[in-house]
Amino acid sequence: MRVLAVSGSLRRDSHNTKLLRAAEELAPEGFEFELYEELESVPPYNEDRDGDEAPLGAAHLRARIADADALLIATPEYNSSVPGQLKNAVDWASRPVRAGALWGKPVVVIGASSGMYGAVWAQAELRKILATAGARVVDAEVAVSRAAERFDADGRLVDEEIRDELRAALDSLVAEVEPQLVAA
Numbered sequence: 347m348r349v350l351a352v353s354g355s356l357r358r359d360s361h362n363t364k365l366l367r368a369a370e371e372l373a374p375e376g377f378e379f380e381l382y383e384e385l386e387s388v389p390p391y392n393e394d395r396d397g398d399e400a401p402l403g404a405a406h407l408r409a410r411i412a413d414a415d416a417l418l419i420a421t422p423e424y425n426s427s428v429p430g431q432l433k434n435a436v437d438w439a440s441r442p443v444r445a446g447a448l449w450g451k452p453v454v455v456i457g458a459s460s461g462m463y464g465a466v467w468a469q470a471e472l473r474k475i476l477a478t479a480g481a482r483v484v485d486a487e488v489a490v491s492r493a494a495e496r497f498d499a500d501g502r503l504v505d506e507e508i509r510d511e512l513r514a515a516l517d518s519l520v521a522e523v524e525p526q527l528v529a530a
């Protein structure tokens with residue numbers, strides 16, 4: 347099962363990217379993890395430039411999503427919502443309507459923030475946006491609050507409760523995807 351992991355943060359030491367690396371470490375047998383690292387090269391959505399000749403960064407994003415069986419997205423919270431670069435990527439992947447790369451794609455949303463609430467508002471908004479784009483949003487949540495305290499100096503997730511939540515979220519993703527893979 348090929349899982350494309352997308353961090354909504356462009357920051358080098360991003361807690362959200364570390365959370366995805368923890369997910370890779372905890373993933374059940376059979377997971378093939380790929381980290382999408384080109385979010386910054388996706389241009390701002392422009393309907394005039396959309397179509398068969400979409401800009402390279404957008405076309406590449408769409409192809410990577412299309413190739414994956416499922417997505418795992420970790421979002422930070424910026425001003426109580428989804429960071430612009432992540433929303434922009436969802437917009438590209440939501441088109442063409444009903445035929446975009448996100449259409450029918452199983453997705454788990456998780457998130458980390460430096461504050462008290464673990465990016466729960468951003469996660470809720472991202473789920474709403476993804477559902478509008480036709481993705482199959484899996485009912486799972488991992489909300490990492492006070493993220494700076496949850497990773498050690500090597501970037502390893504050291505909070506056992508969150509590690510368990512992450513395992514459960516990945517199990518939910520497998521449960522969503524596997525019947526589909528068996529049928530294929």
Ligand SMILES: Cc1cc2nc3c(=O)[nH]c(=O)nc-3n(C[C@H](O)[C@H](O)[C@H](O)COP(=O)(O)O)c2cc1C
Binds near residue numbers: 360422426463
């Ligand atoms: C522009 C901006 C807005 C932010 N707004 C919020 C917010 O509304 N709520 C929150 O919990 N944290 C907020 N933060 C703090 C982020 O949660 C924190 O920087 C987090 O570590 C970002 O994720 P990252 O480590 O993956 O880059 C904001 C940070 C930035 C840069």
